[in-house]
Amino acid sequence: MSKARAACGFITTATVSGLLVALPALPSQAAGDCPTALPTSEAVDGLEGTGYTVERGTTPDPFGAKLLGRITDGIAPGVDMIMADLDSPALERAGGVWAGMSGSPVYTSDGKLIGSVSYGLTAASNIAGITPAEDLTALGAGSGAAATVKVSGHRAARLAKTGETSKALAAKGFERLPVPVSASGIARRHTKRFLKSVTAGSGMAVRSGGARIGVRAQSSPDEIFAGSNYAAALSYGDISLTGLGTTTYVCNGTAVAFGHPFLSAGQVEYSVHPASAVLVQEDPTGLAGGPFKVGNPGGVVGTVTRDNTTGLRSTLGQAPAHQFPVTTLLKNESGQTISGTTVGVYQTYAADIAALHLQAAVVKALGAQGGGSAAIQITVNGTRAGGKKFKLTHSDHFSDSTDVSYLAADSLYFMILPLISQSFEDVQITDVKISGAVTSGIQQYRVSRMQVKKNGAWTALKGAQKVTSGGSLALRATLTAYRSTKTVTVPLTVAVPKKSSGFTGTLTVTDGLSATSPDREPTSLDGLLKQINATASNDSVVARIDLDTPSGGQVSGTAVAHAEGSVSPYLKLLTVDVS
Structure with missing residues (x-):
């Protein structure tokens, strides 16, 4: 087994040379080669392997994995779930598998890909569910993974024998690991309407205060490799809506990650970003829903094209084709003109993204999320069937004694939403431009x-x-x-x-x-x-x-x-x- 990760998205020998003595290395993949998948039928009780995931920074750390058998059709019809007991110092510190490990690859001793760590028990535990490699390498049609995978009585007893969980807890079954979904720059209050779709699709509440992805940030597709951090973004810039997980494998310019859906939307267009992990946030009280990874995403390095039952498939080196900038120029009562830019990526959420951006822009211009007034001009440009262009314009005044930002954002939301939800023609938003003035006075x-x-x-x-x-x-x-x-x-x-x-x-x-x-x-x-x-x-x-x-x-x-x-x-x- 080679000690280096070669051109298909892997760290070079020079990068890891200082680690080779102490740590196992990821299996080699020559440029253009896909990983060799372990047949699901050979993922039997007692088989041992090594997985890789990032706890901090960008370098994957190894963890041990001992298989505990399979649940037939556990993930979806025709897709089994492989159960495993994982072990590493990082897992012990976190209290079990964490949100953000989704997609972490696990290999046999001879370098075959067993699958990706993508599921966990309903409470923090080292017992994990693995999406089989055969299904990951055949990632294609299908959507909508099971939310919970039931465990039979004898399998629950088998899991309990590991000492990592009780039979009662094991019987509650596996759930797909949450994807830590974060939003940068959003207003502190009154964002529920605009985040509703993201929350419902991901199955996880969006955490505010996430890292902003710079519109001009530069990164390389080489930063996405097996075991690396992998961020899928619905937007970036002032409002960066991202889901953070792990890359399972990369070959021929295609990356597969997560091992389960993000929004379970089938054919999609999200942007792909590498990320540096800051920490795995522990959750000893259980109030945060379990431990989760926090990271800083980099620039755009690819496009997610499928969001399927068995994970995300993406094309590296190719930016999303239908991105749409949302820009604001708002003059405040001090005479300053405050500018802002968010690049929307996922057209389905164009109304949500634009509204979140405008709401945050008004708050920024006012210096607080409170009462005031706004005089705003909005222009929405787009294309329809045959590439024909269209334009919508709207000028308005808003005022409220408690939160003027929400009124302005809500108006924009319901201006764009009918375009996105209509069934007449394929519509693409190409840009949203907003200008105007804000004041703390009530006009x-x-x-x-x-x-x-x-x-x-x-x-x-x-x-x-x-x-x-x-x-x-x-x-x-x-x-x-x-x-x-x-x-x-x-x-x-x-x-x-x-x-x-x-x-x-x-x-x-x-x-x-x-x-x-x-x-x-x-x-x-x-x-x-x-x-x-x-x-x-x-x-x-x-x-x-x-x-x-x-x-x-x-x-x-x-x-x-x-x-x-x-x-x-x-x-x-x-x-x-x-x-």
């Missing part, structure tokens, strides 16, 4: 009076309104500033639909946030884009006449007025008769 208005013009005079808007077919209804709203006597008056002239004589309906006056569209669900992407672009802003007052036609349909006329700040909830509903 907010309430509708204090509504008037209608009749016979050349303005009177209070009340009672049934008589209008003329094809004519107009002249209205005006008096807006009073937040905690002030200052007022502004904005006009709203609503056009009455033509050929509507004899129709009846309603006049609705409301703030923009509460305004609803009378349109039906869009039946095309063009219709959806039009609907998003027509969404009333938070700083508007909307007046709309909806008339019922004799055929059962509806015709409408709408007027919108804007204020220099957000408008508090308001609703006035009156009947309309057309002559």
Whole structure:
């Protein structure tokens, strides 16, 4: 067995020469060669092997592995789980296998790959579940690994004989090792909506305060090798959403990691990053869900293309094709312009990524996550079927006495989410640009009076309104500033639909946030884009006449007025008769 790891992603002889006397070396893989997989049928009780994983830094450390048999179809139909008792000083310090060991390769004494450490018992223990090498080397179709792998009574008794666990605990079964999912730069509060998809997909709460991956960080694909740290990112930059695990093997420019799913999403596009492990955080109380690895990811070195039952498959040396920068330029009340950039990678979470970035950018510009106001302009660019480009723009004001960042982020989230979830065409977001200004003051208005013009005079808007077919209804709203006597008056002239004589309906006056569209669900992407672009802003007052036609349909006329700040909830509903 060679003592060096060669060109297919392995450390060179010179790198490890100082360690060879004391530590076992990883099996050699010549450039272009895949590891030799141990047949699953030969993974029998009593077979011993050596595994590799990183506790600190970037150099894998060895651990012992003694096989304890297999659970037939334990991971998925046709995919057995190999049980093993692991041992190393690092495992003893941590109290058992840790989140972040997922993908750690285990080899026989003659260099065959047994599989990857990817599962553990429901409590910290040295007993691990191994995804078989035959399934890892055939990584391809399929998704959705079992959340829990049951253990029969006689197998539970066998595990108990190791002294590493009780029969009762073993009977509860194996769970896939959690992937430590971290987020850099996110706001401290009100992020649950934007992290919901990541939490649900990964099965693990996202830990804030993770390491930021620099947009221009430089790393080499050679930093990904068997036993190395392996980070899969949904975004990087100011908001870096990453899952940290271990590489199982690399060959022919393809890396396989984790040994179980990340989000279990099948065909995907995440970015691949090497990482330096800072520490394995112990969890003696069990309150953190078990020990977990903490690391600092490097630059982009590849693309995850499959997120399958048996792990992640990625192409090294190739950046994701559909990345989208989210940029902000926000001027604060001190006159400073605060910039920020997040590169989104996973298009499915584009709304979440953009919202998290904007929320954090507002907090950064204000210097706190608190009350204030924001005047923001948003541009979303993208492509649709055939590479045709589209653009969405939206300008708005937001204000809140407790957390203005959430209101701004939530608006962006619901601007992008319909594009991502629609079923009409394949859509790719290409960039999101946000500019504007923020202040700690509350720039907010309430509708204090509504008037209608009749016979050349303005009177209070009340009672049934008589209008003329094809004519107009002249209205005006008096807006009073937040905690002030200052007022502004904005006009709203609503056009009455033509050929509507004899129709009846309603006049609705409301703030923009509460305004609803009378349109039906869009039946095309063009219709959806039009609907998003027509969404009333938070700083508007909307007046709309909806008339019922004799055929059962509806015709409408709408007027919108804007204020220099957000408008508090308001609703006035009156009947309309057309002559």
